[in-house]
Amino acid sequence: MKIGIIGTGMVGQALAAKLSELGHEVVIGTRNVSTTLARTSPDGYGNPPYRTWQSQHPKIKLATFAEAAAHAEIVINATSGGGSLAALTQAGEKSLNGKIMIDVANPLDFSKGMPPSLTVCNTDSLSEQIQRAFPEVKVVKTLNTVNATVMVDPARLAGADHHIFVSGNDAGAKTKVTELLKSWFGWRHIIDLGDITTARGTEMLLPVWVRLFGTLKTPMFNFKIVQ
């Protein structure tokens, strides 16, 4: 499958590496290819610069947001939430229209220091903002409640005996994404919460997630719904 990933950070890299390993044709989109490749210093989390990772993944193509979107049968929004709308606008409505967009971003606001708060919540969500800006795109929110490593390898925790959520207005798109979460990554327990407004709930899991990260001293955890 032809997959376009919008965003070159840790999350985009983790998804791209796994999907490429599975044999998919992955293009990662960035604002400016030469700027991204010119970076030589680690990012804010101490991860090596993009070009180091790129050199280890030669099958994955780096291109502009617009080229990644045009290439894609399925688009994944893996930008930081604050930059999502600008990046997707650059990707281009015409290239995105009619496609499934898997939105894994969170509207984290680091401007007031750590831990982050949210830039939007409660009566709106990042996914709803994206859906309103791109009404012809089939936005499905998922994977935003776990760390990038867990996203692509849920079996790393308790044999994947924990939950992930999907939210979206298009039932067919949610069914397709649910199948892909299983076949791509091995997710076993997927809960369809409802329409795209239910993304408010999963984005609002982040404040307790960041506190649990602080308490547990690892991002390698997830929520299991126990009945």
Add this chain to the structure above:
Amino acid sequence: MKIGIIGTGMVGQALAAKLSELGHEVVIGTRNVSTTLARTSPDGYGNPPYRTWQSQHPKIKLATFAEAAAHAEIVINATSGGGSLAALTQAGEKSLNGKIMIDVANPLDFSKGMPPSLTVCNTDSLSEQIQRAFPEVKVVKTLNTVNATVMVDPARLAGADHHIFVSGNDAGAKTKVTELLKSWFGWRHIIDLGDITTARGTEMLLPVWVRLFGTLKTPMFNFKIVQ
């Protein structure tokens, strides 16, 4: 132990019944005792009027907010979030000062219809509002992430193999409340998230909680943190 429960709803009743059964001296506080006892119709959820429940629990005393607070060694805020500050003001700062207050309330906003949003979130929380209004009270947020039945009987779900959180500024109060959650109700897994600002995270779990309630068609569930 002498326990004062502020609030006569389902949550206050569940906590009062369990604590009375354990032999504690429970006083439930309400705005106006005669008004509460005069109600003859079910509440908005179809639960019988308070006096029906009271007649089945003769050991539990109904009194004013102020009397319940004055009686208490430990106070439990089981009001609806929108009414918490007014009720606690009536309970009286002098009677509350120096005591542990277990805050189980959520700032749910039903004014825009179902599902509820929150009246406060992201950069503040109900527990912080209470702590600011009553700086001499040892506010410990807990139990607000589960239904009243699960609060007092976590073993109803998977042998209590799931989690509850505590948030608060007073370490001794959190240690005490953690012990009480175990000895009173049988909670096995309790995570101390940090100071009272971490209540933002657990209150912000409510939007996904209400959507899960809708999807699972039962309030009998809880979150387990899987590592």
